Amino acid sequence: MVSSVDEIRRIAGEIPDPELPALTIQDLGILREVRVDAAGAVVVDITPTYSGCPALEVIRDDVERCIREQGYPDVTVRVVLSPAWTTDWMTDAGRRKLLDYGIAPPRERGADLQLLHLSVACPTCGSAHTGEVAHFGSTQCQAVRACSDCRETFPHFKEH
């Protein structure tokens, strides 16, 4: 059944995030495990980014619907909390898409899990001269920063 696992993973992985439709739930690391048993029953694990994220219920319904439409009637979508989601699970493709979308991606952590002390680059002009304006932005996962060179404000996907 390896092929159906791969197929379901691909289908579910292409579902866009409701709040950041430029990215898929695969890009964000929200899609975790996909399992198919011998009888064809599908179990998909997803994990919330933040405890109260309102997008999670939409994602759960989208995953269930998409997989059913592909001919798997028995679908269970489980919400798993542990291990807790981290921006380290965001894919490289996801980081590039965020930048193209005008959102500074989360910084990567070094091997010791400490944040590398790099500035957050402005997604408009690339300058490293940016500072945080507000810790909370348009969604739970974003902060607001401003660039002192091009003077644009921009969202930053917070390291979490």
Next chain:
Amino acid sequence: MTVVVADAAAVYTLRLADDSLVLSHRLAQWSSLAPTLEDDIALTNIALDLLGQARGMYARTAELDGTGRSEDDYAFLRDEREFVNCLLVEQENGDFAMTIVRQLLCSTFQLAQWQALTQSTDEQVAAIAAKAVKESTYHRDHATDWTMRLGDGTDESHQRMEMALATLFPYVTELFEVDDVTRDVVARGVAPDPAILGLEWEAYIDKVLGAATLQRPEGTWTPTGGRRGLHTEPFGYMVAEMQHLHRSHPGVIW
């Protein structure tokens, strides 16, 4: 109504859930009213995190108390006396200084508590806590930044922070209260020892207040009762507002 005799862990998780829900509702009351757009967004973002924490804890409570109640049943269909949140979270928003002091006192408590609960013997509680730690870290940072700015700000902002501290500090004692429920859950490794949380809490609060040129008020009054369902006057009004839609339109979904 049916009296549910639940085990101590269920009472404990209900306390955690009610603390987060009530504080969430208070912060949501700032929506469109905060002094700056950024803080309107910050306070409602924090409210959303807290609501998510509450939902997880209500779901766990329903498993532990065996009633299978939904999150909505706990939030919207219990009366004031059935809520077991601490008194601090239910205090009115007041001015911005009052809200910031309440946030500082609450988020420092919640962060220390969630950090300890990541080691809980209850795996579901530990999983919720592991997510909540990251969120409460932001909440405490937000309250800390504003405490410094207002405490070490103008005469007016300093004075308002002093008044807020004097008003809210008495409610802190209840956070670290020990009763039969906490003794049971601490003994089973479900929850941390309140005395240890209290020491961590004091160390952080003293550091922040010092940096903000503020002082811990001397207090003799130590109100309590929230954990037994005995609440302060503003709470009934808040519950009425929070539950109105659900009770007026039973079973409504949106």
